[in-house]
Amino acid sequence: MPKLNPQLKLSADAFDVSKLEQVPTRNGFGEGVVSLGAQHEDVVVLCADLTDSTRAGYFKEKFPERFVQVGIAEQNMAVLAAGMAKEGKVPFISTYGVFCPGRNWDQVRISIAYNNTNVKIAGAHTGISVGPDGATHQAMEDIALTRVLPGMTVLAPCDAIQTKQATEAAYAIDGPVYLRFAREKTPVFTTEETPFEIGKAQVLTEGTDVTVIGCGPLVHEALLAANILEGELSLEVINLHTIKPFDVESVVASAKKTGAVVTVEEHQVTGGLGGAVAEVLSEHLPTPMQRVGMPDSFGESGEPTELLEKYGMTAADIIEAAKAVAARKN
Amino acid sequence: MATEPRSLEELQEIAKELREDVVQMLVEAGSGHSAGPLGLADFFAAFFFSQRRHKPNDPEWDGRDRFVLSAGHLAPILYAALSRSGYFPLEELKTLRKLGTRLQGHPHPYSDGGPPGVEFGCASLGQGVGAAVGMAYAARMDQKTHMTYCLGGDGEMNEGSIWEALMFAGKERLFNFCYVIDRNNIQIDGHTEEVMPLEPLRDKLEAFGFYVKDVDGHNIREVIASLEEARAIYEKPMAIILHTIPGKGVDFIEYKPEWHGKPPNKEEAEDALSQIRSLEGRISCVDCE
Numbered sequence: 001m002p003k004l005n006p007q008l009k010l011s012a013d014a015f016d017v018s019k020l021e022q023v024p025t026r027n028g029f030g031e032g033v034v035s036l037g038a039q040h041e042d043v044v045v046l047c048a049d050l051t052d053s054t055r056a057g058y059f060k061e062k063f064p065e066r067f068v069q070v071g072i073a074e075q076n077m078a079v080l081a082a083g084m085a086k087e088g089k090v091p092f093i094s095t096y097g098v099f100c101p102g103r104n105w106d107q108v109r110i111s112i113a114y115n116n117t118n119v120k121i122a123g124a125h126t127g128i129s130v131g132p133d134g135a136t137h138q139a140m141e142d143i144a145l146t147r148v149l150p151g152m153t154v155l156a157p158c159d160a161i162q163t164k165q166a167t168e169a170a171y172a173i174d175g176p177v178y179l180r181f182a183r184e185k186t187p188v189f190t191t192e193e194t195p196f197e198i199g200k201a202q203v204l205t206e207g208t209d210v211t212v213i214g215c216g217p218l219v220h221e222a223l224l225a226a227n228i229l230e231g232e233l234s235l236e237v238i239n240l241h242t243i244k245p246f247d248v249e250s251v252v253a254s255a256k257k258t259g260a261v262v263t264v265e266e267h268q269v270t271g272g273l274g275g276a277v278a279e280v281l282s283e284h285l286p287t288p289m290q291r292v293g294m295p296d297s298f299g300e301s302g303e304p305t306e307l308l309e310k311y312g313m314t315a316a317d318i319i320e321a322a323k324a325v326a327a328r329k330n
Numbered sequence: 331m332a333t334e335p336r337s338l339e340e341l342q343e344i345a346k347e348l349r350e351d352v353v354q355m356l357v358e359a360g361s362g363h364s365a366g367p368l369g370l371a372d373f374f375a376a377f378f379f380s381q382r383r384h385k386p387n388d389p390e391w392d393g394r395d396r397f398v399l400s401a402g403h404l405a406p407i408l409y410a411a412l413s414r415s416g417y418f419p420l421e422e423l424k425t426l427r428k429l430g431t432r433l434q435g436h437p438h439p440y441s442d443g444g445p446p447g448v449e450f451g452c453a454s455l456g457q458g459v460g461a462a463v464g465m466a467y468a469a470r471m472d473q474k475t476h477m478t479y480c481l482g483g484d485g486e487m488n489e490g491s492i493w494e495a496l497m498f499a500g501k502e503r504l505f506n507f508c509y510v511i512d513r514n515n516i517q518i519d520g521h522t523e524e525v526m527p528l529e530p531l532r533d534k535l536e537a538f539g540f541y542v543k544d545v546d547g548h549n550i551r552e553v554i555a556s557l558e559e560a561r562a563i564y565e566k567p568m569a570i571i572l573h574t575i576p577g578k579g580v581d582f583i584e585y586k587p588e589w590h591g592k593p594p595n596k597e598e599a600e601d602a603l604s605q606i607r608s609l610e611g612r613i614s615c616v617d618c619e
Contacts, residue, residue: 076460076494083464106454115451116442
């Protein structure tokens with residue numbers, strides 16, 4: 001087994017799926033806002049008729065007087081929250097990523113980003129693993145839509161514990177934040193002791209041959225890939241939970257060490273994490289790269305595992321990409 | 331703290347000055363919207379200089395009545411009113427739309443480097459109304475007693491997001507919110523009832539849970555009375571359909587959709603200024619006697 005970075009205090013069973021608890025990252029959001037609500041009177045949560053799905057319901061149950069039901073009106077949810085933020089509230093707005101920042105991107109751009117309002121956007125059901133609802137409900141463009149906005153912080157935590165940490169950390173930032181999470185249960189491999197700092201990439205395993213940079217639950221697939229390739233190819237797995245502000249230093253340092261990079265995300269390969277890494281490396285340290293993610297395509301209905309396999313976002317695909325990029329090294 | 335009491339004559343004089351400011355700003359800027367801002371001079375004189383509770387030297391005073399200009403393209407009249415009421419020096423009006431100015435083509439909020447008094451930055455239509463509703467909602471959560479007023483355009487009501495915001499205000503019976511609609515009947519491509527009919531506007535607003543008043547937007551007394559009524563209503567949010575004449579005070583701009591989005595040139599500006607300077611209170615006195 002590859003050696004886990006001891007400073008991150010990850011689960012000792014990180015490579016053994018059968019021993020890891022499986023929890024949807026969205027639960028971490030629900031727990032995060034409840035924890036924030038108990039500590040801070042100014043926290044309010046808005047939801048557009050998806051209270052259970054987004055786990056905003058956890059907050060509604062505890063703090064009904066600070067929960068705002070806006071109906072199926074994502075445009076209004078964004079501007080309403082911006083106005084509430086102007087009056088000193090710290091609103092978390094929650095719905096599916098396809099609707100926010102998808103449907104209401106103009107409201108996010110003007111009322112939240114341009115006005116620099118202290119609104120936290122919680123995008124649920126992102127990625128292909130949304131499953132049977134099909135392509136219309138699978139947010140595969142949300143990282144691109146948010147990271148292009150000036151002043152926006154973009155977070156894609158890797159598991160439920162980290163999503164709770166990211167939600168709490170989002171509160172501490174004075175300004176807009178986009179927080180991305182998923183529908184399905186995924187392995188929890190960080191622990192309550194794992195440190196989390198916005199803007200600071202986490203090197204999960206040190207490696208020498210290929211850097212694998214991932215975000216969201218697919219980071220765990222990268223760990224599995226590193227385990228399978230152990231002895232053949234040494235992978236340095238980085239959890240880039242913060243896509244913006246981008247941790248240039250950590251990514252460039254790792255690319256310099258390994259000389260080859262694979263990016264992994266449940267998002268279009270253009271504009272998201274892979275795009276961000278490519279921008280940074282091409283400016284600072286041009287490095288051979290392969291991007292694992294949605295290959296400029298819409299998804300479809302199916303079971304999450306079937307979809308991840310069909311569209312090439314599994315440990316096997318990461319292994320293939322790592323081998324291919326290693327072969328391109330000078 | 332209410333604005334100091336002013337006589338009708340004083341307010342009419344202020345409206346005249348605001349019109350002059352608008353013409354001078356636009357000719358200096360070389361671009362911008364003429365008709366809407368001119369048509370709103372009487373409203374702004376009434377609101378900023380008589381009815382609104384605010385402290386221009388303390389733009390973030392917590393007890394102030396909030397004001398959001400949802401139709402951001404009407405910025406020149408907002409800037410003129412802010413400046414004349416003391417938020418920033420009159421000199422700055424000349425910088426409208428110029429590089430480095432706080433007076434952006436569409437308003438930028440004070441909290442993020444814009445001019446004092448701009449509560450919220452609006453441009454893309456249909457957003458300021460919801461933001462103002464959010465401000466009013468948050469204020470009511472905290473039991474604050476100020477009002478939140480929002481001025482939007484009639485053409486702007488083509489945006490569906492406006493109606494989302496109105497639905498919410500109606501659902502929450504947001505009595506501390508007052509939505510003022512500049513009903514001047516024009517938008518960029520022509521008359522509102524041709525481009526996308528809004529009538530019966532009053533019925534629509536009432537159906538959304540608003541207490542509605544039709545007001546002559548050039549009758550300063552009537553405007554003040556209606557804004558005060560919004561403060562008194564406790565059951566529902568209020569909507570004021572402010573009937574205005576676009577370009578009011580300058581004969582060649584009045585009623586003309588083609589003047590919605592362009593500035594006067596130097597000659598036209600001179601003509602406009604001489605017309606405004608000879609108004610002599612004719613505008614709002616017509617039916618107040």
